Amino acid sequence: MKKYFLLAAVLFRYLPAQAQWVSQPLPAPPGSYLIQALHNITAINEKAVWVSAGKYAFRTTDSGNSWQNVTPVINDPQFRISQINSIYAAGADTAYLLAENYWTHHFLNRVYKTTDGGKIWSWLPEAYPTQITYASSRACLLYFFDKFNGVTLASRESATGYFEIYTTGDGGNTWQKVTPRQFPAPDASLDYAEPGHNFAAFGSNIWIAVKGKRILKSSDQGRSWTISHTGFAGYETVSALAFKDSHNGLACSGNSLKKTFNGGQTWVDVPYTGSLHSEMLKVLSGSNGVYVSAGRKGSSYSTDNGLTWLPIDSLNANQDIAFVNNKIGYSVNDGFVSRYQGDALNTGTPPSFGLYPNPNAGTVYLTLENAQPAAIEVFNLAGRSIFYAQTNAATSLEVDLTRQPKGIYVVRITSSSQTKLRKLILQ
Template sequence: MGKLRRMVCAGLAAGVSGAVLAAALSVPAQAQGASGGAAPGWRLTDTGSDARFRGLAAVSRTSAWVAGSGGTVLRTADGGRSWRNVSPAGADGLEFRDIEAFDGRRAVALAIGEGEASRIFRTEDGGAHWTESFRNTDPRAFYDCVTFFDSRHGLAMSDPVDGKFRILSTGDGGSSWKVLPDAGMPAALPGEAGFAASGQCLVSSGPKDVWLATGGGATARVLHSADRGLNWTVAESTLPAGDPARGVFGLAFRDRQHGLAVGGDYRPEQASPQAAAVSGDGGRDWRQAKTPPSAYRSGVAWLPYSGSAALAVGPTGTDLTTDGGRTWRTVDTGSYDTVDCTWDLGCWAAGEQGRVARSAF
């Protein structure tokens, strides 16, 4: 899922734990409050911010980072009871859309935008100090997402430049970045781009596999690289396309074979009847969900220790699948843009108006 996962604790009953997580979030929509707030599965936290948080890095049940509008980065170490503003100095005018955390002290945050608005920052002391490790100087580039394979190796992706998606690479934990050669990158479709909606348009699983989600073109596609971004193959998804507002907005892979794609049309007045798809072969082929989420979804995450349960979130709610993405049902009507789950049975969601929630398992 593009977020670093810790090793499974010894003796943990993995299958049972996954079932418990799914059951805890399986709350009938009609049982929720009319306001669409947090259902028993989600517990809203008080961030003290009104930023829109599209960047989320869940470290554990108690530790998480969020990044969003107005150059805002927050961190919690107590399960969301309190949040510390650890925004980089002078970043007020930036738009953070993705953040990757290695632990409670080390993180890498991506700001998006044309030209020099696209920047990458890195901290090693819990956000007390940040180093700007990359600033885009090409006015044609627009960076959308970042992902890490481990604590040293990672990639960031830009919308197409000279007809191909541009990939940045780091081998030192985000301290320095270089543009990879594009000889192994397929040509982009006219109008094709990534969506910086949830920090999940570029995700990785394992030491070398990475997937890139697209939209805006005639078809919504998923690109895959098995060598850390040097060579790519491309597959068409089943999600809505043919418009700048439609495509694949979020990806999640629980291993190098099993993946989920969510998206649709982000305009609230437009329906998204085919908002999810599933792959069982590493993204080479995608099957439309038999019962997809009822509306556009921007973020998706597998539940820990479950081979079949996952969450998808968007402005109109949270959906749960317990059959590997074939069918989905709404379990909460609160607004979230992104979701992430952790090795110790915790899940977090973040979105507009400073909304950050965690699971109450």
């Protein structure tokens, strides 16, 4: 345990200062109870952000300095919002939300749309046109790929045994139900998804974490689907999912992390180091594949496809998070929205390098993918530097550590753009 603590200290020594978050309560009606309620957040840009918290919806257009309660006013005795399960913002004034009305063992689901900043919400009745029961289906998520094409999904419905999914190609005016022939064979015990944000999308692709550590995927904006198994061990579900492009993505289950190179068909373990928070994964907007992880005990980010996680903070509790760039981000939890305004996340192109063999007996070969000036330093677990060298646009370097004792070391390489860390084992 002491060795791992020292290793963490070595890593932390070269990381940015503790992030600063400024929190503000959402203007929910008096008496509202939002502790542990479902929260979702979607950010259009630095100024325009939409949030759902429990059965309420909120919006800001001034970078979170003020928030407006824009919850739909529904004059329909057949429908009262019990919870908003998903929210998608298409712009500062246009948004969609997926709401449910729950009563004893029954759910009624509806999709609403606003084009005036939440003053008026219109029901889109062709999605979930009939009442469905608790034992069969519950609407979970809503997402739009562009201005016109969107999809919404509910868990398995008893009538067909398949997920209940609707797609639209005209901005939600009309919806078409996906037929069973466009699905993989159903599994009565596993075809369930959870309400909220446990899905990822890129281009025309969407991936959804479902029960049984599986990933439900569509490559045509929700019109047909396949399913794959992540291979996670144990009993925990896939807790978070993110894709930086149509091929490369990450998935979490408990403290385990996996990656895919083929769009989710197969998954391999990631032997990561650092402070991964497995409740949530996002891709940093506008970056070249920088991942952000978050949860109840803080947040972190990775610039090397999940191998190394650098802390953003260890204090802010997050149920959902959205970064619009490497300087501005928003987090929502328990009725509060927090705005990140700490040091800019260092998301420049990392100095990519390899160590081989690793583990090894003391003679280490270091390779640089891009010939660029860099400084290489090796630290032991006490944080003491045991090797230092500078390269002048070299692509390889031999490091002699034969006189060092067996154990775990940290290799740091620094270029003009970024610092990168890698664990090294001598045996």
